Amino acid sequence: MDDRQAPLASEYLMTLDMQAMPGLDIGKTPRGWRRIDRIAQGTVEGPKLRGTVVTATDHLLVHRDDSAHPDVRLVLETDDGALIQVTYKGVVTGPTEVMKALGRREDVSGEAYYMRNALFFEVAMDSPYAWLNNVLAVGRGAVRILDGGAFGVRYEVFRIL
Amino acid sequence: MPPAVAPLETSFLTHFVIEAMPGLEIGKPPAGWRRVDRILKGTFEGPRLSGEIVTGTDPVLVMRDDSARLDVRMVLRTTDDVLIQMTYDGIVAGSRDVMKRIGRREAVDASEYYLRTAVAFEAADPRYEWLNGALAVATGRLLVFPNGAFGDHYNVYLVH
Numbered sequence: 213m214d215d216r217q218a219p220l221a222s223e224y225l226m227t228l229d230m231q232a233m234p235g236l237d238i239g240k241t242p243r244g245w246r247r248i249d250r251i252a253q254g255t256v257e258g259p260k261l262r263g264t265v266v267t268a269t270d271h272l273l274v275h276r277d278d279s280a281h282p283d284v285r286l287v288l289e290t291d292d293g294a295l296i297q298v299t300y301k302g303v304v305t306g307p308t309e310v311m312k313a314l315g316r317r318e319d320v321s322g323e324a325y326y327m328r329n330a331l332f333f334e335v336a337m338d339s340p341y342a343w344l345n346n347v348l349a350v351g352r353g354a355v356r357i358l359d360g361g362a363f364g365v366r367y368e369v370f371r372i373l
Numbered sequence: 374m375p376p377a378v379a380p381l382e383t384s385f386l387t388h389f390v391i392e393a394m395p396g397l398e399i400g401k402p403p404a405g406w407r408r409v410d411r412i413l414k415g416t417f418e419g420p421r422l423s424g425e426i427v428t429g430t431d432p433v434l435v436m437r438d439d440s441a442r443l444d445v446r447m448v449l450r451t452t453d454d455v456l457i458q459m460t461y462d463g464i465v466a467g468s469r470d471v472m473k474r475i476g477r478r479e480a481v482d483a484s485e486y487y488l489r490t491a492v493a494f495e496a497a498d499p500r501y502e503w504l505n506g507a508l509a510v511a512t513g514r515l516l517v518f519p520n521g522a523f524g525d526h527y528n529v530y531l532v533h
Contacts, residue, residue: 220383220510220530227378279506301493305506328508328532330491332462337438346440346466348489350381350510350532370381372489372510 221373225349226258228367230265231358235272245274252362256288258369261341263290278311280304282329294339300351302329314355317363322354329353331369348372382533386509387419389527391426392518396433406435413522417449419529422504424451439472441465443490455498461511463490480517488513492529508532 230251238246249272254265268286275281281303288296304314306325313320329351333344351367358364392413399407412429429447436442443463450456465475467486474481490511494504511527518524 218528219385220512220528222381222383224378224380277502277505301491303493303506303508326506330462330508330510332464332491342438345438346464346487348464348491348510350491350508352381352532368378372512 222350222370223373224258225347225369225371226256226261228254228256228265228351228365228369230254230268230365232270232363232365243273244276247272247274249363251286254286261288261290263288263294263296266295274311274315278305278308280311280314284329290341292340294335294341296339296341296344297334298331299334300329300331302327302351302353304353317357319357320355327353327355329367383510383530384533385419386529386531387417387422389415389417389426389511389529390516390524391415391429391527392516392522392524396523399432404434405437408433408435412447415524417529422451422501424449426450427456435472435476438466439469440467441472441475445490451501453500455496455501457498457501457504458495459492460495461490461492463488463511463513465513465515475515478517478523481515483514486515488515488525490527 231253233250233252236248249270251265251268256263266287266289270282270284273281284300286298304325304327310320310324331349331351335341335344349369349371351369353365353367356364356366394411394413397409410431410433412426415426427448427450431443431445434442445461447459448456449459465488471481471485492509492511496504509529509531511529514526516524516526
């Protein structure tokens with residue numbers, strides 16, 4: 213009956229690969245440093261889901277301890293034409309120097325910080341992807357500096373079973 | 374899974390046992406069926422995080438596909454007397470019949486539904502600062518206590 217300390221089961225769902233536009237810097241608000249990132253382009257690829265990121269916006273907040281908190285709304289279009297709303301909140305933490313380098317959009321190894329998110333999906337009830345409505349997923353993220361200096365984010369996303 | 378994708382690593386953080394008060398039934402606003410659950414009492418126990426729940430509120434929303442969304446705010450008091458805010462968003466999903474039985478607060482086997490939450494903490498005390506930067510995930514089981522009270526168990530895991 214008691215399942216405490218049973219391991220958490222998860223399976224790989226998809227990889228979300230996104231390239232950001234230059235951020236809109238709101239500046240230092242009472243809540244922290246607010247920067248709005250928008251996605252220029254992106255792809256999603258996984259065993260059950262392939263497509264592109266149609267639009268995405270991240271109302272990122274950096275707290276006083278330098279930790280960053282993504283708060284994202286995005287829309288995926290699958291290669292068979294379905295639209296999927298994805299929302300996620302997450303956290304990026306690391307040593308102060310690493311967080312400052314990330315803030316300057318420098319290339320930092322993904323090992324140097326902790327970037328994780330929790331994703332929820334919203335899909336039409338008659339869609340072949342309706343099963344995503346009742347999935348909690350977790351992403352393991354890394355920042356990438358792309359050719360030409362653009363800023364990119366990649367999450368490997370797992371469905372919590 | 375592509376060979377480049379390593380599995381998700383997690384570790385057990387703590388285990389909750391929660392007993393709820395009778396729900397406050399708002400009824401059916403346009404968004405769904407809204408019921409506000411409050412926590413009567415609860416405890417949690419884990420290698421680095423143990424204590425009791427001071428207060429907690431969950432405005433549950435049951436949607437048109439009969440699945441429910443949880444939106445919980447809680448305050449924890451640890452065994453070493455630190456107050457920690459815990460918030461989580463979650464999903465309860467199952468077949469229509471199972472969800473109706475859960476709605477009537479009948480005992481239902483945990484294999485018949487999916488109860489998962491994404492958990493975040495806010496702590497000021499240096500002893501628990503590590504929780505601020507952590508993403509956690511929980512698997513839940515609904516409980517009906519011998520006195521008829523409704524509650525749940527959660528296993529909470531840190532995502533590495």
